[in-house]
Amino acid sequence: MKTKFTTFIFVLFGVVFFTAKADVSLPNILSSNMVLQRNSQVPVWGRANAGEEITVRFAGQTIKTTADPNGKWSVTLKPMKQKAEPDKMTIAGKNTVTLSNILVGDVWLCSGQSNMEYPLDYRLKKYAAPAKGPDKAMEELEKPKPDQIRYVLVEKKKDTVDIQTAGWITPVNREVLGGVSAAAYFFAKEIFENTNIPIGIISTSWGGTAIEEWTPAWVYEQSPLFETLIDPKDGKINGRIAGNKFRSMIQPIVPFALKGMLWYQGETNCMTEDQAVYPEKVRLMVDLYRSLFNNPKMPFYFVQISPYLYTKRTNDPKKHTEELLPEFWEAQEKCLSIPRTGMVVTTDLVDKLTDIHPSYKWEVGRRLALIALAKDYRKKVVYEGPKYKSMKVNGDKVELSLINKGGTLKSIDGQSLTWFSVAGADGKFVPAQAEIKGKKVIVWSDKVQNPKEVRFAWNERAMPNLINTAGLPAVPFRTGR
Numbered sequence: 001m002k003t004k005f006t007t008f009i010f011v012l013f014g015v016v017f018f019t020a021k022a023d024v025s026l027p028n029i030l031s032s033n034m035v036l037q038r039n040s041q042v043p044v045w046g047r048a049n050a051g052e053e054i055t056v057r058f059a060g061q062t063i064k065t066t067a068d069p070n071g072k073w074s075v076t077l078k079p080m081k082q083k084a085e086p087d088k089m090t091i092a093g094k095n096t097v098t099l100s101n102i103l104v105g106d107v108w109l110c111s112g113q114s115n116m117e118y119p120l121d122y123r124l125k126k127y128a129a130p131a132k133g134p135d136k137a138m139e140e141l142e143k144p145k146p147d148q149i150r151y152v153l154v155e156k157k158k159d160t161v162d163i164q165t166a167g168w169i170t171p172v173n174r175e176v177l178g179g180v181s182a183a184a185y186f187f188a189k190e191i192f193e194n195t196n197i198p199i200g201i202i203s204t205s206w207g208g209t210a211i212e213e214w215t216p217a218w219v220y221e222q223s224p225l226f227e228t229l230i231d232p233k234d235g236k237i238n239g240r241i242a243g244n245k246f247r248s249m250i251q252p253i254v255p256f257a258l259k260g261m262l263w264y265q266g267e268t269n270c271m272t273e274d275q276a277v278y279p280e281k282v283r284l285m286v287d288l289y290r291s292l293f294n295n296p297k298m299p300f301y302f303v304q305i306s307p308y309l310y311t312k313r314t315n316d317p318k319k320h321t322e323e324l325l326p327e328f329w330e331a332q333e334k335c336l337s338i339p340r341t342g343m344v345v346t347t348d349l350v351d352k353l354t355d356i357h358p359s360y361k362w363e364v365g366r367r368l369a370l371i372a373l374a375k376d377y378r379k380k381v382v383y384e385g386p387k388y389k390s391m392k393v394n395g396d397k398v399e400l401s402l403i404n405k406g407g408t409l410k411s412i413d414g415q416s417l418t419w420f421s422v423a424g425a426d427g428k429f430v431p432a433q434a435e436i437k438g439k440k441v442i443v444w445s446d447k448v449q450n451p452k453e454v455r456f457a458w459n460e461r462a463m464p465n466l467i468n469t470a471g472l473p474a475v476p477f478r479t480g481r
Contacts, residue, residue: 023048029165030046032167033102034200036104047073050071056091061078087102088100106198107201107258108202108258109293112205113265113266114267115356115361116263116264117205121179122137145177150200152167152169163249181205186362211282213246214250260300261300266304267305283335299376302335304475310324324460326459333475344368348464367472409436416433417464420456455478456478457477
């Protein structure tokens with residue numbers, strides 16, 4: 001593993017900086033307006049003529065190095081405290097590159113498929129106004145924005161050795177900002193408003209992509225679970241070329257120093273694969289990224305995909321049932337066994353079950369921020385909804401114990417609890433009644449005298465109303481697992 005990984009790192013930088021007959025230059029992820037990671041060693045790298053002496057100056061530090069025979073050079077800045085006052089960086093060799101308006105704060109990598117890609121100005125491109133309250137994304141575009149939040153929007157390009165981007169942008173650039181991930185934007189806004197720490201967002205997503213496309217083939221080749229499933233000739237796994245998005249959308253960013261990563265993906269994998277292996281694919285990707293970005297404890301927070309009529313996707317290769325989505329929800333929840341992870345539930349953020357792109361990205365971003373605020377910024381906030389803990393059968397009723405850190409249990413609409421079902425020894429589930437009794441939920445059905453199992457929100461249509469007083473929805477579950 002170490003030999004293969006070392007070789008990969010060599011190739012990673014060898015490819016990006018193979019052509020060395022040029023003035024001092026930088027990868028596109030390093031530009032004016034950027035945010036550098038506080039309290040961390042910060043790599044700065046680029047290319048120049050072979051043997052050229054390079055001097056990097058920033059925040060009182062001066063570091064010198066020499067470009068190697070391939071023209072590649074790199075230095076590492078010592079850890080810095082947060083800095084909201086703009087500073088400049090100079091990189092000097094035979095020519096000098098000056099980067100201005102640089103802040104020091106926290107940088108988050110935001111990736112996934114179309115729901116992470118979903119831009120802040122989505123309404124201007126495709127009308128899909130939310131039914132529940134005002135369109136906060138459109139409102140946000142017109143509001144003044146703090147200069148301490150910066151963004152990089154990585155363009156969707158294949159087979160490139162550097163990311164394609166306009167570089168780091170400030171919030172005043174409304175036209176470019178509109179294309180930034182809405183979930184990432186509202187995450188950054190919530191974090192900044194609660195901490196006053198400058199926040200950098202690297203927005204790199206691609207609609208319709210599977211998780212395999214964000215992880216190189218060699219990672220699967222070295223996994224005992226997947227080594228026989230990946231084609232050594234073309235690097236395909238499950239019919240997809242492993243790592244084809246990683247190469248152009250992630251690899252050129254390495255080794256930019258990061259605080260953490262946000263991940264909003266799963267719709268494609270939900271429709272096309274055995275749900276049981278998805279958590280291991282997530283673990284392989286997370287382990288790789290933590291290694292590449294030299295941050296073994298890097299937080300990884302993700303979004304559980306929303307209710308949607310997958311059974312209507314008749315052209316998909318797998319025959320869908322109404323339980324396909326909750327099975328994938330279960331697989332996503334199992335990813336929480338990976339250290340330093342957190343999950344957002346979105347069962348209450350849907351207007352139409354025929355829309356795979358629900359509009360409430362401001363709430364998705366806020367919920368992701370709640371996890372980070374609690375786990376990384378030591379804020380006393382509730383960041384998760386009720387979760388199943390255990391069950392106890394009392395006659396013809398089931399008493400459910402839930403883990404709930406958000407005050408009391410309640411119904412979001414004041415109505416009876418929805419989307420509970422029970423089954424007896426025959427395993428046939430029927431809709432059930434449910435009520436809150438203190439810290440527990442009591443479930444029963446007149447059709448089941450001796451209940452054995454309970455399911456909650458176990459259907460692709462499920463938009464249940466059980467929440468806690470913090471307004472966060474309960475996690476779908478089934479007992480007996």
